[in-house]
Amino acid sequence: MSGLVEMGKRAQVAGLTLAQAKTQKKNEALLALAERLVANTAIILAANEKDLASAADNGVRDAMLDRLRLTAERVVDMAEGVKQVATLADPIGEVTHMWKNQADLTIGKQRVPLGVIGIIYESRPNVTVDAAVLCFKTGNATILRGGSEAFHSNIALVKIIRESLAASDFPADAVQILEDTSRETAQGLMKLNAYLDVLIPRGSARLIQAVLENATVPVIETGTGNCHVYIDKEAQQDMATKIIVNAKASRPSVCNAAETLLIHEDVARAFLPSIVAKLREENVEIRGDEQVAAIIPDIIAATESDWETEFADYILAIKIVPNDDAAIAHINKYGTKHSEAIVTDNYFTSQKFLQQVDAAAVYINASTRFTDGFEFGFGAEIGISTQKLHARGPMGLNELTSTKYIIYGEGQIRE
Template identity: 60%
Template sequence: MNNMLETMGRQAKITANILRKTKTAQKNQALLAMEAALIKNQAAIIVANEKDIARAEERGLTPPMIERLTLTPDRIQAMADSIRQIAGLPDPVGYIEEMKTNEDGLRIGKQRVPLGVIGIIYESRPNVTADAAALCFKSGNTVILRGGKEALESNQAILVALREGLKAADLPIEIIQLITDPSRELATAFMQTNEYLDCLIPRGGAGLIQNVLKNATVPVIETGVGNCHLYIDKDADLEMATRILVNAKCDRPSVCNAIENLIVHTEVADAFLPVFAEALQPYAVEIRGDEKTCAILPQAIPVTAEDYDTEFLDMTLAVKVASHYDTAVAHIQKHSTGHSEIIVTDNYQTALDFHADIDAAAVYVNASSRFTDGGCFGLGGEIGISTQKLHARGPMGLNELTSYKYIIFGEGQIRGLTGDTFKR
């Protein structure tokens, strides 16, 4: 094992034992100190971020990727606000979910406990550093972060602020660690540190997630590639549909909860497609459509089969005209990554059917998929959007970063002994 990883792993295990028994008040004290330190260190964080952006531009990163990388005073304030919200949330650690007495008189309960040491691999969004560290910390987990090389300067500057908060609460700074070697070899070794990591969470695009699933020997929680769909039903309010479409596609196209596919019922296609195309024109969205879409919209270019499976993370939208509700559902079921799916309809039964038919982490009726976010769901922040079904699904907040253990109280009970047991 790499010496650096072994050292970090040992420190993480030691501090995990400390943090597991740390009281909620002390954790909240540290979180509020982290919030204050982020604001105090804002200038230094922005200077570091500017270095990252300059290097990204030299390397030819796309504008959406640079947008994900960029920190502003407002975004740093949002990071600080998220940490404050996390401090205000109930601490799941130690919570006893149920307590029952069995036929032997044993009182048996399920108690929430931290996962232990969490590894997180992510790409070019430095706000993940603060969100992930704060959530892991509040839920009693130590964390080893491995961000993308694009955000290395920013991540290190944020780490300084987070560790100031730990110091202020008299807690070890090794509770939050950051890998600064961006090499792929080290990343692969990190995915295989079973001796120290209890769980590994990748957060990023399809390439990163597949690489982790392929190479990791540590248990992995898969977070979401977002090939998200918006279906405009024949009974939709088209003005509402346009608002939702513009927000879901254009607000931040580089994030996983932005839509990539639009499906329009054939009965409203002639009325809706020209309206939505005009609404998207200021954002320079490239429309890739099927035959019916191209017949209605001369500016659309023919869609390919691959387009319907692509997370563009850019101003590109794949469009399909569906002859029936069932056709739209079948298309979503075939191409969805299980992240977030939307229907716009005024038909209550169709809305209920959509909830029943679509198997995704978040299923919306008449609202933008941009709300699939831990902050919007009242979680204070998130590690990522889990698109799997085991252990956690959807935005991963505090509860999703814990497991449970059984706690048993007895009064001397022993099992299954007969009168002859102790005879020799």
């Protein structure tokens, strides 16, 4: 625990330097890091081999091994990602608005770094580089806590990052990693309020839940998406079909994929047979209520729990609804407030859905799959927030900043 406090102090000191760093100098450091990563490919892959070997010994599944595996190509991709962050606009220093108050003080709201950001994550070692450089670009110091399965890879990557930062005249302590991957130390990090400004967990629902339950440091919750597509009675069949197939089957494992299709009873009989046929071509299993079964007999009966579940798989629940109110009520009851879409030609129905559905991203006539920092044009993504505080939806560089009021006076005192 005293080790954590020391790390926290060093991060805070490094953060004060980072907060004052010029954009040009930060970008040069990022480009130098990209080069150094590629130049150290052999060292990175050797460390990764150790992780892969012990994972194989522990009988880790192939899919997990693939997430863990680094290759020369993946190191190049990592470096390209770092270069790309160097090209993004630096939000730090921006004064988002400025006004005079009644005492004639000029008050500006300026973007500043959050300070020290903790990241707790699992598996993929590229998160180490990704998180560190996004935080660095926004002038934040980072304390990383990766999963034990990627231990050697993460340590090797952080060593290269720290050497590179030092070579670019930045404090190496801008990026630190916990070398002790015990649960106790992770819990200590979650309570390091004196030094950490925010904690961002990235990984499984179980990891995020553990952080939410134990952290006293402010947390940004990321993750679960039980998303819906609602096909209105005034929807175009072709558009509706393309959107639900894309939302469900283009990448079912991600949080912006759809889990339930809601369809208006007036068009269910006409639309569902071809929609289900298309989904089955993509190997999607259909679960539906009795009304759906009356149209598509060979489906699995949906249970209450199906409406609540983020399948993250080739499974879609379908429910027929009598009107848009029922669709909106279903979404607000079962959804996780992530991404929700309506397909309709009707102006008033679209506006009602947009305003009444409570979610981070609400779509008219588009796939839920667009909820993503890169797709939104942010140029980066540190995660997708599913809470309402600080940031909601895809988080880019702006979401890694706080603000500070800067006040210009001429000797004013308060009456």
